[in-house]
Amino acid sequence: MRERENSTRCGAWKNIPEKDWYDWRWQYANRVTGISQLQKIVTESPETLEACRKVVEIYPFSVTPYYLSLINVAESDDPLRVQCFPDIKEIDFTIGGIADPLMEERNMPVPGLVHRYPDRCVALVTSVCAMYCRHCNRKRLWRKNQPAIRSRDYLRCMIDYVSGEPLLREVIVSGGDPLTMTEEGLDWFLGKLRSIPHVEVLRIGSRIPVVMPMRITRELCAILRNHRPLWFNTQFNHPSEITKDSAKACEMLLEAGIPVSNQSVLLRGVNDTYEVMCALLYGLQRISVRPYYLFQCEPVEGTDHFRTDIQTGIKIMKNLREKVSGLCVPRYVLDIPGGKGKIPLFPSSFASVRETGVDTYCFDRTNQMI
Numbered sequence: 001m002r003e004r005e006n007s008t009r010c011g012a013w014k015n016i017p018e019k020d021w022y023d024w025r026w027q028y029a030n031r032v033t034g035i036s037q038l039q040k041i042v043t044e045s046p047e048t049l050e051a052c053r054k055v056v057e058i059y060p061f062s063v064t065p066y067y068l069s070l071i072n073v074a075e076s077d078d079p080l081r082v083q084c085f086p087d088i089k090e091i092d093f094t095i096g097g098i099a100d101p102l103m104e105e106r107n108m109p110v111p112g113l114v115h116r117y118p119d120r121c122v123a124l125v126t127s128v129c130a131m132y133c134r135h136c137n138r139k140r141l142w143r144k145n146q147p148a149i150r151s152r153d154y155l156r157c158m159i160d161y162v163s164g165e166p167l168l169r170e171v172i173v174s175g176g177d178p179l180t181m182t183e184e185g186l187d188w189f190l191g192k193l194r195s196i197p198h199v200e201v202l203r204i205g206s207r208i209p210v211v212m213p214m215r216i217t218r219e220l221c222a223i224l225r226n227h228r229p230l231w232f233n234t235q236f237n238h239p240s241e242i243t244k245d246s247a248k249a250c251e252m253l254l255e256a257g258i259p260v261s262n263q264s265v266l267l268r269g270v271n272d273t274y275e276v277m278c279a280l281l282y283g284l285q286r287i288s289v290r291p292y293y294l295f296q297c298e299p300v301e302g303t304d305h306f307r308t309d310i311q312t313g314i315k316i317m318k319n320l321r322e323k324v325s326g327l328c329v330p331r332y333v334l335d336i337p338g339g340k341g342k343i344p345l346f347p348s349s350f351a352s353v354r355e356t357g358v359d360t361y362c363f364d365r366t367n368q369m370i
């Protein structure tokens with residue numbers, strides 16, 4: 001675990017006092033969100049910057065100084081840089097892709113609440129994130145001109161719906177990133193859910209420990225602790241994201257009695273080799289974060305350049321299963337487009353995937369299912 005060399009911390013934020021750097025409010029307020037800001041950090045050609053400008057007109061750009069400090073900005077294929085810097089390929093809509101491959105919008109009995117399984121549902125409580133991941137499968141939520149912050153009335157409709165569905169025992173609070181909410185707002189929402197007798201478990205999905213770990217404060221942990229049993233899923237995709245700061249954030253959650261699991265996405269050029277995946281999983285185990293899922297990247301509009309074929313994923317998993325401690329090995333899964341649920345991906349599961357009649361876009365175009 002080490003901080004990156006050649007990072008922007010050495011340049012743009014060299015003189016920032018530690019007390020500011022480790023204050024999440026400072027990190028949030030100083031996110032780099034515009035191309036003119038980006039221009040001061042990277043040395044890109046005017047053509048590339050112009051292309052970035054076009055991208056952010058559709059998909060906004062936001063990255064925290066902390067996450068930027070982990071990037072070797074001079075390397076265009078840096079595995080952290082590609083996760084947050086705009087790329088012109090995102091707006092090549094001739095490639096195909098679907099805005100909402102999991103058909104979440106069609107499974108919303110009330111706005112923002114996805115109810116696909118009998119025992120659990122997902123509450124999309126905000127469309128704001130500290131960092132906008134370019135591979136995000138909910139890019140449609142934070143596309144320009146989408147409503148960002150949800151009002152109390154909006155959230156109350158979700159609470160009322162959950163109250164009226166006695167089979168719902170688990171609510172996954174997601175977004176956007178729910179930890180961009182105010183502590184008071186988050187406490188209120190979790191408390192309302194917790195007061196529903198049939199809601200037994202809460203789960204938070206957040207990339208905050210990875211992209212702005214200083215947001216995990218003692219105060220926040222105290223709030224989350226109050227709403228246990230509460231499980232926390234985050235998304236580390238590369239070993240370089242495991243730093244002393246992100247490890248500390250996870251440690252604080254664990255000390256508050258909140259189990260932390262990881263859901264990576266298999267991303268081309270980021271983690272689609274055995275060596276990188278192995279280093280990531282060992283790193284997660286070292287910081288007591290359980291590798292839970294490895295997701296096949298969804299066929300989301302504007303993310304095609306991130307998609308690795310399933311054969312590569314299967315090979316990585318085969319290698320992992322043969323060589324790596326079982327505690328480190330996540331489940332490699334495909335969330336089937338069309339909202340048909342998750343299936344584990346093994347060589348033997350190809351046939352069953354095809355039987356689902358899943359959109360051929362996902363598979364045949366790269367020959368991996370044939």
Ligand code: SF4
Nearest residue numbers: 129132133136176207
């Ligand atoms: S933090 Fe999560 S919701 Fe936000 S952009 Fe990244 S993957 Fe998407």
